[in-house]
Amino acid sequence: xxxxxxxxxxxxxxxxxxxxxxxxxxxxxxxxxxxxxxxxxxxxxxxxxxxxxxxxxxxxxxxxxxxxxxxxxxxxxxxxxxxxxxxxxxxxxxxxxxxxxxxxxxxxxxxxxxxxxxxxxxxxxxxxxxxxxxxxxxxxxx
Numbered sequence: 001x002x003x004x005x006x007x008x009x010x011x012x013x014x015x016x017x018x019x020x021x022x023x024x025x026x027x028x029x030x031x032x033x034x035x036x037x038x039x040x041x042x043x044x045x046x047x048x049x050x051x052x053x054x055x056x057x058x059x060x061x062x063x064x065x066x067x068x069x070x071x072x073x074x075x076x077x078x079x080x081x082x083x084x085x086x087x088x089x090x091x092x093x094x095x096x097x098x099x100x101x102x103x104x105x106x107x108x109x110x111x112x113x114x115x116x117x118x119x120x121x122x123x124x125x126x127x128x129x130x131x132x133x134x135x136x137x138x139x140x141x142x
Contacts, residue, residue, distance in 0.1 A: 020141040022061070022069070022096050029055045035138060040101040046117050046132035049105045058140035060107035063127065065141060066120045069093065080125035093122050103128075103136045 025035070030042035033051040037043075044052060053059045061069075067077040073092030075083040083089050090100070098104070100123030110116045110129030119130045130136065 020065070021058075022098065023056065023058060023140050023142065024097055025052045025056045025138055025140060030138070036135070040099050040137065042138045043102075043135045044138055045135060046105050046130075049136070049138040050107070052138050053140035056140050056142075058142035060105055061139065061141045063106050063108040063118050063120075066104075066106060066118075066127070069096075070122075070125045075125050077125055080121075080127075083125040084123060089125075090123070098122050098139060099137075101137075103130070104139050105136050 025042050027037045027042075029035075030037050030044070030052055033044070033055055034048040035042045035044035035052050042052060049060055070077040070083070070089070070093075073089045075086060075089035075093075094100070100121075103119040103121045106118040106120060106127075108118050110118050115132055116129035117132055118127050119136050120127050
């Protein structure tokens with residue numbers, strides 16, 4: 001007799017992507033998909049950010065992935081005020097080619113009804129919902 005083990009699909013994807021590669025889109029992909037290249041990286045609205053990541057063979061990170069990144073760097077994803085003065089945390093996310101100059105888009109919505117995706121400021125670990133037409137930084141995972 002064979003046993004069949006069912007694994008929730010969401011658990012599978014979280015496990016696969018939890019240790020995924022974080023990447024910043026190229027200047028060419030950024031501008032071809034309506035992003036703007038700044039000294040600190042690619043900025044765009046949320047809709048273009050999704051296209052930019054897709055063109056990079058990746059996707060926007062989820063809030064769970066941002067929380068995991070913050071925690072794995074020694075930061076506190078629940079008490080963001082403590083992260084600004086945490087030298088280990090500050091150097092860790094910068095080693096991953098991310099920066100403290102602004103907010104990054106997440107694929108996760110705060111409220112689907114209001115179409116407000118979460119943004120994350122890596123310097124503090126602060127999160128907030130933001131209008132999807134605003135311009136924020138783009139980082140992707142694959």
